[in-house]
Amino acid sequence: MESQTPITPILQTQSIVILDFGAQYTQLIARRIREQNVFSVVLPCTATLENVKAYMPVGIILSGAPWSVYDKDAPPADARLFEMGLPVLGICYGLQFMVHTLGGKVRPADKREYGHAEIEVVSDSALFQGLAKKLAVWMSHGDEALELPPGFELTAKTHYAVAGIQNREKKWYAVQFHPEVHHTRQGTEILRNFVFNICGAKPSWTAQHFIESTVAQVREQVGNGRAICALSGGVDSSVAAVLVDRALRGTDGKSRLTCIFVNNGVLRKNEFEKVQANLRDKLGLYVDAVDATDRFLGKLKGVTDPEKKRKIIGNEFIAVFEDEAHRIEQVQGKVDFLVQGTLYPDVIESRSVRGPSQVIKSHHNVGGLPEKMKLQLIEPLKDLFKDEVRKIGRDLGMPEEILQRQPFPGPGLAVRVLGEVTPERLALLRECDDIVVNEIKEAGLYTQIWQSFAVLLPVMSVGVMGDARTYAYTCAIRAVSSEDGMTADWVALPVHVLKTISTRIVNEVKGVNRVVYDITSKPPGTIEWE
Numbered sequence: 001m002e003s004q005t006p007i008t009p010i011l012q013t014q015s016i017v018i019l020d021f022g023a024q025y026t027q028l029i030a031r032r033i034r035e036q037n038v039f040s041v042v043l044p045c046t047a048t049l050e051n052v053k054a055y056m057p058v059g060i061i062l063s064g065a066p067w068s069v070y071d072k073d074a075p076p077a078d079a080r081l082f083e084m085g086l087p088v089l090g091i092c093y094g095l096q097f098m099v100h101t102l103g104g105k106v107r108p109a110d111k112r113e114y115g116h117a118e119i120e121v122v123s124d125s126a127l128f129q130g131l132a133k134k135l136a137v138w139m140s141h142g143d144e145a146l147e148l149p150p151g152f153e154l155t156a157k158t159h160y161a162v163a164g165i166q167n168r169e170k171k172w173y174a175v176q177f178h179p180e181v182h183h184t185r186q187g188t189e190i191l192r193n194f195v196f197n198i199c200g201a202k203p204s205w206t207a208q209h210f211i212e213s214t215v216a217q218v219r220e221q222v223g224n225g226r227a228i229c230a231l232s233g234g235v236d237s238s239v240a241a242v243l244v245d246r247a248l249r250g251t252d253g254k255s256r257l258t259c260i261f262v263n264n265g266v267l268r269k270n271e272f273e274k275v276q277a278n279l280r281d282k283l284g285l286y287v288d289a290v291d292a293t294d295r296f297l298g299k300l301k302g303v304t305d306p307e308k309k310r311k312i313i314g315n316e317f318i319a320v321f322e323d324e325a326h327r328i329e330q331v332q333g334k335v336d337f338l339v340q341g342t343l344y345p346d347v348i349e350s351r352s353v354r355g356p357s358q359v360i361k362s363h364h365n366v367g368g369l370p371e372k373m374k375l376q377l378i379e380p381l382k383d384l385f386k387d388e389v390r391k392i393g394r395d396l397g398m399p400e401e402i403l404q405r406q407p408f409p410g411p412g413l414a415v416r417v418l419g420e421v422t423p424e425r426l427a428l429l430r431e432c433d434d435i436v437v438n439e440i441k442e443a444g445l446y447t448q449i450w451q452s453f454a455v456l457l458p459v460m461s462v463g464v465m466g467d468a469r470t471y472a473y474t475c476a477i478r479a480v481s482s483e484d485g486m487t488a489d490w491v492a493l494p495v496h497v498l499k500t501i502s503t504r505i506v507n508e509v510k511g512v513n514r515v516v517y518d519i520t521s522k523p524p525g526t527i528e529w530e
Helices: 026-034 049-054 079-083 093-101 187-198 207-222 235-248 271-282 293-300 306-332 344-351 386-395 423-442 495-508
Strands: 015-020 040-044 057-062 088-091 105-121 134-147 153-157 162-167 172-175 227-231 257-263 287-291 337-339 376-378 451-465 468-481 512-517
Touching: 015 026, 026 040, 026 187, 049 057, 049 079, 057 093, 057 187, 088 093, 093 105, 093 134, 093 162, 093 172, 105 162, 134 162, 172 187, 207 235, 207 376, 207 386, 227 235, 227 306, 235 257, 235 271, 235 337, 235 386, 257 271, 257 306, 271 287, 287 306, 293 306, 306 337, 423 451, 423 468, 423 495, 451 495, 451 512, 468 495, 495 512
Parallel strands: 015 040, 015 057, 057 088, 088 172, 227 257, 227 337, 257 287, 337 376, 468 512
Antiparallel strands: 105 134, 105 153, 153 162, 162 172, 451 468
């Protein structure tokens, strides 16, 4: 969605465009708006006006940021966005950017405001329509508006600073607090007022609308061509495959999509066989299964750096797909497109789409791709969060067994075997992971948890089993709850579940004699260990 791939919007009639200046809450703004059945998209604050216009916006939101508008490296945005004739809502830094850009003055606040605060609405405003005069909000700012730009008036304040401003004629509004977080109790109502009362948006963003528009877009993009789909068997790639298969299946029942499921040697226990059965029998997809275990493990031999692992797997995936595409071409005709189940969080973490935000890690299906590829990418889900993808899958009639699968990283167990990936260490992790997943399912917790899995640490310790001394590996258990993978909290698994998992692992997996539980949230950690 940025430098590697030009912005190609999903076909829709309207959207709310959010320009991101690097705030930690930006994705929440998008989610809160989508919850109103209005499409929203986050673009970097440096996005061109052409890219903004491509999404047919009916309104623009300027996000917060950890900067001051006077900082030397403060992120820029095209000031001409105020000439587009669209309603604009500035949030926190967005208010300061608006004031600074339109002729007002911003200064460091005498008293910084962080956390819970109360504001007072002091004048009529469409933004606060139907709300009380005093509101509990969440503040996070060190600067304040000293002088308002021409045409603006104060709409809300705290004891210390400006909390809301507006230019009624231009339909420009701004607040110094964060309406997108739950701590701002009526924040959703404020965003709803902006989206519907001020922007005049229609609640037309539904799963069915997405399916119809995406199918139409894929048909237009592929034309009479053929495509292959990179399938992992997880929710994302499965939904992407069913969507594209619907677009490319002819009236004769034949599809111009071939799904390629690659055994990269770092899959979970029995996964190569189970996934093939699901994809063929339950989804009716044409699946080409390729066992490339030796090929991948050969490339990974001796590699310990996590980013190198991801890059190697990404490059090798593409090499395998291009080889398979060439083979398919010999039989069925030319293949020009590669379908992937890339999601919005993948794009954000890999490509730093969020303005000046940092790249967290490369995902094999985004940041791990080589710069030059023979195949053109189709990423029908790249603007969606995981829960939205599941809704799409249900409207497509896909079975819950597939839709409720927990996320599994593209590089597979390679990023859960810390250090060098070897067949022996993979075998240990497969057995540990199988025990973790089965016991969590047995406890009825699997669908309540975002991800739960085992990690094999490159740490060996002394143990005692029977009357013998052991020196074996340590296994870490990870279980987290999350809405979209952008942030996550560790799950307090019941003690009896942890005890059963630990007992089974040390008794059944020869080579592991110690089990630990990861109680780190994201941030500061990531969900995966590598």
